[in-house]
Amino acid sequence: MKVHEYQAKDIFAKYGIPVPQGRVAQSPGVARELAAGIGCPVMVKAQVHVGGRGKAGGIKMAKTLGEAEKLAGKILGMRIKGLQVRKVLIYRALEIKSEAYMGIVVDRHSQVPMVMVSAAGGVDIEEVARETPEKIHRLAVDPLFGLLPFQARELTFSIYEDPGIAAQAAKILMQLYRAFWECDASLMEINPLIVSDQNKLWALDAKFNVDDNALYRQPKIAEMRDLQAEIPEELMARGKGLSYVKLDGTVGCVVNGAGLAMGTMDLIKQRGGEPANFLDIGGSSSPEKVTAAMHILLRDTNVKVILFNIFGGITRCDDVANGLVTALGEMGKVDLPIVIRLTGTASREGREILKKANLLAVDSMAEVVEKAVQMAKV
Amino acid sequence: MSILVDDQTRVVVQGITGRDGAFHAQQMAQYGTKVVAGVTPGKGGQSMADIPIYNFVQEAVDQEGANTSVIYVPHSFADDAICEAAEAGCQLIVCITEGIPTLEMVRVMQYLSAGQARLIGPNCPGIITPGKAKVGIMPGQIVKAGRVGVVSRSGTLTYEVVYQLTLAGIGQSTCIGLGGDPIIGTRFVDTLELFEADPETDVVVLIGEIGGTDEEEAAEYISQHVTKPVVAFIAGLTAPPGKRMGHAGAIISGGSGTAREKIAALEAAGIPVAAKPEDIVGLVKEAIK
Numbered sequence: 001m002k003v004h005e006y007q008a009k010d011i012f013a014k015y016g017i018p019v020p021q022g023r024v025a026q027s028p029g030v031a032r033e034l035a036a037g038i039g040c041p042v043m044v045k046a047q048v049h050v051g052g053r054g055k056a057g058g059i060k061m062a063k064t065l066g067e068a069e070k071l072a073g074k075i076l077g078m079r080i081k082g083l084q085v086r087k088v089l090i091y092r093a094l095e096i097k098s099e100a101y102m103g104i105v106v107d108r109h110s111q112v113p114m115v116m117v118s119a120a121g122g123v124d125i126e127e128v129a130r131e132t133p134e135k136i137h138r139l140a141v142d143p144l145f146g147l148l149p150f151q152a153r154e155l156t157f158s159i160y161e162d163p164g165i166a167a168q169a170a171k172i173l174m175q176l177y178r179a180f181w182e183c184d185a186s187l188m189e190i191n192p193l194i195v196s197d198q199n200k201l202w203a204l205d206a207k208f209n210v211d212d213n214a215l216y217r218q219p220k221i222a223e224m225r226d227l228q229a230e231i232p233e234e235l236m237a238r239g240k241g242l243s244y245v246k247l248d249g250t251v252g253c254v255v256n257g258a259g260l261a262m263g264t265m266d267l268i269k270q271r272g273g274e275p276a277n278f279l280d281i282g283g284s285s286s287p288e289k290v291t292a293a294m295h296i297l298l299r300d301t302n303v304k305v306i307l308f309n310i311f312g313g314i315t316r317c318d319d320v321a322n323g324l325v326t327a328l329g330e331m332g333k334v335d336l337p338i339v340i341r342l343t344g345t346a347s348r349e350g351r352e353i354l355k356k357a358n359l360l361a362v363d364s365m366a367e368v369v370e371k372a373v374q375m376a377k378v
Numbered sequence: 379m380s381i382l383v384d385d386q387t388r389v390v391v392q393g394i395t396g397r398d399g400a401f402h403a404q405q406m407a408q409y410g411t412k413v414v415a416g417v418t419p420g421k422g423g424q425s426m427a428d429i430p431i432y433n434f435v436q437e438a439v440d441q442e443g444a445n446t447s448v449i450y451v452p453h454s455f456a457d458d459a460i461c462e463a464a465e466a467g468c469q470l471i472v473c474i475t476e477g478i479p480t481l482e483m484v485r486v487m488q489y490l491s492a493g494q495a496r497l498i499g500p501n502c503p504g505i506i507t508p509g510k511a512k513v514g515i516m517p518g519q520i521v522k523a524g525r526v527g528v529v530s531r532s533g534t535l536t537y538e539v540v541y542q543l544t545l546a547g548i549g550q551s552t553c554i555g556l557g558g559d560p561i562i563g564t565r566f567v568d569t570l571e572l573f574e575a576d577p578e579t580d581v582v583v584l585i586g587e588i589g590g591t592d593e594e595e596a597a598e599y600i601s602q603h604v605t606k607p608v609v610a611f612i613a614g615l616t617a618p619p620g621k622r623m624g625h626a627g628a629i630i631s632g633g634s635g636t637a638r639e640k641i642a643a644l645e646a647a648g649i650p651v652a653a654k655p656e657d658i659v660g661l662v663k664e665a666i667k
Contacts, residue, residue, distance in 0.1 A: 111484060181481065259533065259585070265616040313516065
């Protein structure tokens with residue numbers, strides 16, 4: 001799960017990381033009031049879960065209150081990479097002497113947290129990693145001891161010449177690591193970490209992704225989820241214990257298992273179709289989950305055909321068949337064609353159930369995908 | 379032979395009185411696996427379908443000779459269960475549980491690094507050596523004893539491939555599901571080493587998916603250390619970046635971890651990559667020739 005910059009900054013502030021004081025506005029009028037309270041010049045920043053906000057025109061400096069109001073109005077009406085901007089963060093603009101980068105991720109290769117710093121801040125760090133990887137200093141942290149102060153100093157002294165600033169930065173890095181660990185982050189970043197004209201460090205931006213698996217023990221962070229920023233179908237799916245990702249195609253998919261679901265999408269594309277979604281109904285699929293899946297797919301008006309690809313393991317094919325028949329009964333008339341593949345545990349029983357409801361199941365993944373793609377073209 | 383599990387495997391089921399634990403303990407026993415004990419703290423002394431239940435894994439090891447643990451406990455207790463099994467001396471620990479916080483797994487991997495135990499999973503379907511032992515939740519009826527090793531990060535996609543091999547008359551030495559999480563105990567490289575050393579495995583099928591770089595590392599390892607033929611399939615060519623595709627570990631981040639990169643790395647190492655799951659059978663037949 002992603003949280004917004006202003007929420008991440010609230011968390012950083014709690015850990016003693018210096019962030020410019022700011023507040024969020026949802027209307028140009030409020031933006032003006034906030035700017036008046038803070039004092040111009042102020043920054044007006046779009047709060048959306050996507051990178052490249054600056055390039056898209058979602059980050060601007062306002063020198064006057066009038067400008068703050070006008071810019072807020074403009075940014076609040078924007079869509080950035082398809083996402084509607086609903087909030088802007090207003091904070092006092094600072095004089096920037098230099099920009100650096102600080103970040104922590106869980107490194108899958110070494111299986112420990114990896115701390116990264118770079119003097120090349122304020123730009124896309126992934127680009128830096130690709131073009132000039134030597135500009136990023138990394139350290140794999142022993143999770144049993146955490147980041148040690150001398151290690152933090154080694155990193156920050158390698159990017160700052162001024163020892164006073166390097167020492168400040170080391171302190172920030174220690175706090176960032178503590179926040180990372182205690183908040184179950186999968187990623188925390190400060191980009192840029194700036195040196196101001198007063199020779200003070202500030203986290204001008206803040207990025208924090210939390211591990212979805214840990215939300216059950218991070219209730220305060222879980223509450224930060226911006227429901228308006230979510231795709232409604234994805235939200236519905238999560239509520240029902242399904243994993244769903246909306247795509248742009250016409251073949252709706254219901255599959256058990258994430259790998260098989262991806263494999264099904266790939267095969268649809270290969271056969272000349274376009275998948276409308278990723279949907280994993282999970283292991284022990286109850287009829288309720290199948291019903292929920294059908295409801296979610298039918299909300300997507302692009303969908304021209306619904307494909308079921310079920311390989312029964314723990315999932316029982318008869319459960320899926322029952323779920324489908326129940327769903328169809330509840331929904332009244334469903335105009336879309338449905339093609340079904342059932343193999344594995346209780347597939348014979350599943351087929352019987354479908355047959356009684358005048359639905360036909362096929363045997364193989366190749367066959368069901370071929371059929372679905374043909375039907376979607378009609 | 380086969381790898382990791384066989385007729386010497388003596389399984390203790392952690393979480394045996396839960397819904398999934400109880401069901402799969404019986405499924406494993408029916409398959410012929412030696413399920414020697416169950417563990418549920420506080421229910422020691424009881425039994426479930428003739429399987430004795432203990433409070434501690436150590437008791438199952440000492441009294442029943444358990445050498446392998448399979449874990450079905452809920453996600454908030456699973457990290458503890460893994461450590462307990464390792465401490466009790468289980469050589470192999472298979473963790474089926476999904477949803478363990480990543481940083482908890484980071485701690486567990488550090489804990490395990492001090493000992494000898496091998497962890498498979500978490501969030502995995504387990505491991506099966508056809509005709510000998512099944513530890514986990516894979517459906518026993520789709521496998522067939524033979525000489526092809528199968529290793530995968532996925533569950534049902536593995537079933538799909540294994541089933542097609544079986545239908546084509548091609549049996550398997552051992553099938554392993556490594557799990558869909560970002561931090562897992564056993565990775566492709568580890569299993570490739572085991573399959574390479576196993577005299578009863580002739581070919582290895584590797585089934586990868588988006589996220590991380592385990593497939594790239596496997597490609598590198600194969601080109602240097604594996605003499606047996608390997609064939610592969612990678613899922614997720616159509617997955618959009620930045621979105622988690624079901625598995626916690628299946629996410630393309632910062633443009634890396636894409637299916638395309640993985641396929642390119644494998645092909646560069648001379649490993650044939652199937653365009654679709656059903657093509658694996660043909661590639662395996664080709665490799666056996």
